Amino acid sequence: MELLFLALLFLLMMYALGSGYPVAFALPGAAIVTIILAGLTGTLFEGDSGAYFIQDGPIEWLTAGVTNFRGIYWEVERDTLIAIPLFIFMGIMLQRSKIAEDLLVTMAQLFGAVPGGLGISVVFVGGLLAATTGIVGATVVAMGLISLPAMLRNNYSKPLATGAICASGTLGQIIPPSIVLIILADQLASAADQAATARKALYKQATGQFSMPSEFNIISTSAGDMFLGAFLPGILLVGIYMAYILIAALIRPSLAPAVKYDGKLLERSFLLKVALALVPPLLLIFLVLGSIIAGIATVNQAGAIGAVGALIMAGYKLHEGSRSAFYPSILTIVSLLLIWLFKSNFNLSIKTVTDPSDWFGVFFVTLAVIGLCTGIAWSGWRAFKIENTLREVMSETAKTTSLVFIILLGAAMLTAAFRGFGGEEIVKHFLSGLPGGFWAQFMVVMLVIFLLGFFLDFIEIAVVVVPIVAPILLADPSANITAVWLGVMIGLNIQTSFLTPPFGFALFYLRGVASKAVKTIDMYKGVVPFIGLQLLGLAIVGFNPSLVNYLPTKTFLSSETAPPPKNPRLQLCLENHLFSFYDANKSEYLSQVSLLNNLDYSSLPKTTMAGLQRSLKSAGDIFILIDEIKEAQAEMARASVAYAPIHTEVRSLERTIKQNQEEIKTLKNELRGTDDVSKKTDIKQSISTLETSITEKLALIPNSWQKTNKDFKLITTKLNRARMQFRRQSDQAYSEIRGIVNSINSVSILDEVRQDIVNVKARIGQQSVDEALSEIKAAYSVLTRIPGANNAAKSLSNARRLIDRKDPNLPKAVAFVDETLASINAELTWRGKAKQGPYEKLAAFEAYARSNLGLREQDRLNPEQVDSITSCLAKHRSLALQF
Structure with missing residues (x-):
């Protein structure tokens, strides 16, 4: 019966969405109605309101939904969602102040002479607007009103023109700052916690050990990591779109003919126009994303920077043509420069000021802060008075933010209901039962998300599907993917939901502003190649996880709070870095050690001299340990060829047996709680079937498995022991030498x-x-x-x-x-x-x-080491044989 109510839950949700019922009410409404129906049905036919839930009853699952509500609003740790209204305000303000319009017109004039230049300029501006506004509707409408008529006047193919506008308008979903990335980060942070618990349980089941090594933990994500991870894939998509338009124009010039600019490109007035249109948005992108990448600001703080920056840009744009147009922005910039200058040269902490000259700095920086506030307030006043822009932007921001948050709340209730009817377990069993392991599961999930994009908006997909499938995919040790990579892959996939007919929102937005000369079928034809390009980008990122993981990892390792080289997560990559050094510099290293061995140490105390001699011997013997590690690695690689298939098959059987055992336990509890003879018979039959299945699965496990597993563990233990000895000997050798030098x-x-x-x-x-x-x-x-x-x-x-x-x-x-x-x-x-x-x-x-033998003893990595280790950590490493 649980399956019946699970199906009813989805049917109610799909019916409500298909009939045009608001999403914010369709999601929780379907959950509440289904839970109440299941409770009433259980009471009528079983005398137990919780009979048709996997555990507990309707009150508990309704309470769970409310708890999810509270989790979104009241958990202190989940403050990432605060950034949503800030970025929405930034995007709408830039759109209303016609910054986007200036960009489009100017870039079209700049690129027009190139084959496909107008199309390329649309993609270029779409990428810039994505990094400043992130609002798909605003971007598509703006480019549809401004660029589409110009492209059609210059004999552009209607499908190519509409496809370029729709595709570049959706870049705001993957190029940071993006609302979908913030939502995905919020959902994945919770999913990573669940996955970590599941992986620990899996490790305990496979090895019998209660504690899992910390280097096997799930690598979670945050909105800042998602922004960094999505940056390069977003740029990749922009490059792919541009290349497609350029190649299409070169092969068939009639699709996208070149358009010459009537004026001179090198004229001072035109160059000034380009600078004014391009530099402020680029500066805002640099301030928002650069502050996150540099670790200066959190995502929320960067959102505030973006909102204030957009307000200042609107202040001069709305007053364009006046001599005083730039006064507020100049005042703001000068004030910021003065604050930076005084902060660099004076102690501005009033509590610790001792030097009288510092009071001079405090006084003038106070004036600069007043100037900064005045410039911001002046810009805000202009936005308020001119065309009532500020009021309209704030009203639109409130509406959009409310829509996002209400959908999040509704999805929380829907997820509680889905779990209440055992949907999560069904999905987990289905995915884990697929042949092909993780990648089969991943492809199925990506296909489902792609198909859902034909019918659902990105928010519904992010908040309904991700909490269900993400913990399953993240927990799988065979791929050991990072949460940020999974989030960016899902984000790239969700992006297609704006393009895929019949319900692609970008198509609706463009249809609303396009002339009647452009048919809907032209739009459908136009977006098909770009959907293919998005899937190509998805495949490139899927096969090259470093495109996503590199920037977050490098930022993590080079930040002020970077982990020390002894951090367990870094050890394998650290050893690869060291082995490369030792291979390339063996002769020089040994000559350095030999030089020390020939020195006279009679001036040292006997105990110190004895310790130093042991350290020098350890330093000289380091290559023996390296050879032992490499030999153990080679032995493990040889053994893995035969062991891996058996291990995969046996672990799969063991997981199935475990699931069957859990089902038997649940059925036995049901058997004790019912007096219905017919139901008892059905339950006993189900138990018998599961026991038979367990017997059959046990028979499939090879008799030699225990010995095979033990032999492979011995090789693993040998490798781990060699690694530990290498680390310990390196640390001790260097520590003794450093201790003497420091003494x-x-x-x-x-x-x-x-x-x-x-x-x-x-x-x-x-x-x-x-x-x-x-x-x-x-x-x-x-x-x-x-x-x-x-x-x-x-x-x-x-x-x-x-x-x-x-x-x-x-x-x-x-x-x-x-x-x-x-x-x-x-x-x-x-x-x-x-x-x-x-x-x-x-x-x-x-x-x-310091950079080799004593690397683990340093406080942090230097830039060269960060680059080397980042490249290694950015790749995914399978842990399947450790589980």
Whole structure:
């Protein structure tokens, strides 16, 4: 019966959407009606309102829907959605202030002389508008009103002209900042959490271990990551569209003839016009996306920057032709430059100002802030007074934002109902049962999303389909995809929903502004090649995940909060980087180690010298460990050829058996809760069928599986042990050398502390206990930070404890102070001798080894290492054999 109500849920939803019922009410309405019907039916026929739910009852699942409502609005962590109204405001303001119109006209004049130039300019401007507005309807309508008549006047093919306008108008769905990317990031963040739980359970089931290595965790996403990930695929689509139009124009000039500009392209007035039309939108793109990429601003803050930037641009555009048109924008820019200048040269934190000159900076930066606020307010006042633009933009922003959020809420209720009737489990079982593993599942999901695009809007697809399928795809270790890659792939696929007939919204928008000379069939013909180009772009990104993962990964590794090189997620790529270095520089490295082995270390303490000699031996033996790792990798690769097919087959059987066992458990619970004889018989029959299936599946598992699995685990263990030994030996070898170099470098600081302690000793008994204790504590604090001064610090700590008592024992404390001074003098002696002896060569090797032997011991990666490791991390690596 659950399947019946699941089907009813979808039929009600599709009927409501097909009949033109508002989406915001169709989604939750279908859920509520189905849940109530299932509860009433269960009460009438079974005496239990929850009889036709997989667990719990209608009240619980209605409550779950309400909880999802609250999750969208009240969870502090989910603040990404705040960016939606900000970006919507930015897009509508730029469209209403006719920035888009200027761009289209100017770019058409600039590219017109090129074959297909008008079409190329439409795509170019579509890409720019996508990066500033992100509003598909506004972009298509604007380009339809301005460019379509011009293209038709110049004998452009109607299908090509309409196809170019519709396709370039949809770029706003994938080129950041995009509303769909924000929604996808919000949905995928939750899906990644579910997938992480599922993967841990899968690891425990496969290996029997309770904890999964952290490097196997799901890599989640955020709106900022989605923006970065979608940037290169968006540019790729723009390039593909341009190339198609250019090639079509070269092959068949009649499709898109060149149009010469009547004026001179190099005239000062035209170049100024190009600059005014192109530079402000590009600057806004740079500020919005650049602030996110550089880690200066969050997505929400970047949205605020975009909204304010659009308001300032509207301030001069709406007042165009007046001598004072640029006054507000000039005031704003000058104020920002002054703020940056004063911030760079003065301490502007009022609480910590000590230098009188800093108050000068605070005063003038306050004036600059007032100027900034004045410029923004001035622009806003113009937008408010001229054609009532600001009021209309804010009204439209409120309407669009409300539409998006209400759909999100309705989808939350629909998802709760879908799960209540076991839909999620059905989808999971269906996808996991497909032959071909992850890629078969992925292709089916992509096909379903593509087909849904013929009928549903991108928001419905993002909020209904993604929460169901994303956890399943992300949890699969065989592909180990990142959430940002999955999000961008879905985003590229969803983009086609604006083009695919019969319900492509871009077609509707263009149809509303196109002349009667353009037939609807011309539009359909025109978008077909561009749909094919979008699918080509989807395939390119699918086969090259680095196009998506590279920018988010590089930003992650080069940010202020970048993980240290010891981060588990980085280790395999870090080793690849190091192995490349060692392969290319083996002779130089060994010669450096050999040079150190021949130095005289008699000036060092015996224990330090012994530790250094062990470290040098470890540093020289590093290639032995590298060879062991490579040998184990080769052995694993050879064994994987025969093991992988068996492993895949057995794990698939085991998952099916697990599912059947869970179903039997559920059926047995139902059996205990019913008195209906007929139903009991049906349940027992179902249990018997499942038990038979389990027996058959168990029989399919080869008898040699346990031994085969054990043998492969031994190879895996050997490889992991070799890797751990390599990491440990590298770290220890470098740490010892660095410790000695740092110890010698700290001679001056150690001598200063010694003098301070001598002074403290002279005053013990002549000053108060609190004063002596304070001075000793200060000296102890410095000693603990000096390499190799542990013994001295320990003695001084003993002295401090003897003084910090109710009855201070000053004579014994002085004895410990003397012990501290003796220890410091011994340290200063050997460090001074070593400074004149092997120090120079040791310091040179330490500097050389930072980027290889001691890489894991550094605080962060340098830019060259970031580039190398980013290229490695941006690729997907299968973990199937680890599960």
